[in-house]
Amino acid sequence: MSHAAPNKGTPFFKEEEFLPFTIPCIDEDVINSAVECLKSGWIATGPRVQKFEQDLCDYLACPHAITVNSATSGLHLALLACGIGANGGGTSRDEVITTPMTFVSTVNSIVHAGATPVFVDVEPNTYNMDISKLEAAITPDTKAVMPVHFTGMSVDLDPLYEIAEKYNLRVIEDAAHAIGSSYKGRKIGSFGDIQVYSFHPCKNMTTAEGGAISVHDAETAKKMRVQRFHGIAKDAWDRYSKDGNQNIDVITPGQKYNMSDLQAAIGIPQLQKLDAMNAQRQKHVERYKRALEGLDEITLPQGAAYEHFNPFHIYAILINPEKAGGMTRDALMSELKNYNIGTGLHYPAVHLFDYYKKTYGFKKGDFPRAETISDRILSLPLFPQMTEEQQDRVISALNRIFNKYQPSCNGSEGR
Numbered sequence: 220m221s222h223a224a225p226n227k228g229t230p231f232f233k234e235e236e237f238l239p240f241t242i243p244c245i246d247e248d249v250i251n252s253a254v255e256c257l258k259s260g261w262i263a264t265g266p267r268v269q270k271f272e273q274d275l276c277d278y279l280a281c282p283h284a285i286t287v288n289s290a291t292s293g294l295h296l297a298l299l300a301c302g303i304g305a306n307g308g309g310t311s312r313d314e315v316i317t318t319p320m321t322f323v324s325t326v327n328s329i330v331h332a333g334a335t336p337v338f339v340d341v342e343p344n345t346y347n348m349d350i351s352k353l354e355a356a357i358t359p360d361t362k363a364v365m366p367v368h369f370t371g372m373s374v375d376l377d378p379l380y381e382i383a384e385k386y387n388l389r390v391i392e393d394a395a396h397a398i399g400s401s402y403k404g405r406k407i408g409s410f411g412d413i414q415v416y417s418f419h420p421c422k423n424m425t426t427a428e429g430g431a432i433s434v435h436d437a438e439t440a441k442k443m444r445v446q447r448f449h450g451i452a453k454d455a456w457d458r459y460s461k462d463g464n465q466n467i468d469v470i471t472p473g474q475k476y477n478m479s480d481l482q483a484a485i486g487i488p489q490l491q492k493l494d495a496m497n498a499q500r501q502k503h504v505e506r507y508k509r510a511l512e513g514l515d516e517i518t519l520p521q522g523a524a525y526e527h528f529n530p531f532h533i534y535a536i537l538i539n540p541e542k543a544g545g546m547t548r549d550a551l552m553s554e555l556k557n558y559n560i561g562t563g564l565h566y567p568a569v570h571l572f573d574y575y576k577k578t579y580g581f582k583k584g585d586f587p588r589a590e591t592i593s594d595r596i597l598s599l600p601l602f603p604q605m606t607e608e609q610q611d612r613v614i615s616a617l618n619r620i621f622n623k624y625q626p627s628c629n630g631s632e633g634r
Contacts, residue, residue, distance in 0.1 A: 296443050400530055445470060563597065
């Protein structure tokens, strides 16, 4: 099968603008909210952060929500609050079990806390941690499990929490992809131990940069709030408002992980529209599925056997080289770029990055499922305001690349 790039002199290339794999959904309500914050004179941590945190508690049905400047900070903060690792009051021998199929920040946070990352391979269909392999990875030094809800699809949490309770382990869910996700009818964040969300511009909702933590234990939440801002047992708003008092005490050498009011001003209207934006993502995903399910050259995202709602932070397909004339994932990404279509790579398997190979001795073959997925995965364009015309460009390009005749891509006839 030939996979030569299409003729770049055709009108297709001259007229079509580059289509990124994602675009943040910023409307006038978000812009006006940010402008109002700027005009208010208070743009650091203040009343809008307090409101945003309460809105998150209401949306997630959780008792405590703590905003941070990134999900990476949130993961680190969670580990510190749980006393894990040398920097969290534990020891450098503390181990945290996670997945190699994630963005490197998940694992970096474990290292920054002074703990040791331990990997468990993933399920072949969900790309999430294979809970059936979890118990075998637990040692006397294991202090926590850090699963990742990949693409927004929840990990199988019931058996995970059963194992965590059996071995007295904390559970810190990396829910960076999973704001709005649910597991067996329960929203992620409404139950469990700790969940950490990302509000990066590529996520389902954004605060430009930022994140949040949902916490179900009051004492852990209190530790996070203190650690979040220099170890000072009082927020800036409590000190600089009319009724505030600037006398402070530092009870631990904390971090600088707080969210600003300007970020919260963006997040408040974003959260109000999150369910509607996730519903739009669902429509696009169903349209992709109908149009692409006949392409043997790719494997579409698969669902889990248990009940779940996946808001699809990304739409991650796999290239099947054996059915695509030997075409690799990188070659397919390059071909799509020739059609002015952007893609994402989510993710290279973490254990094969140089630092983790050299520091911990990981090698190719250690986690074969994650490695196979990592070699074949790419994310197609997906965002709420994506038009059918833009989506048809992606569908048409894939059919052309795989030399398939496509009489229609109206969303109902497939290809």
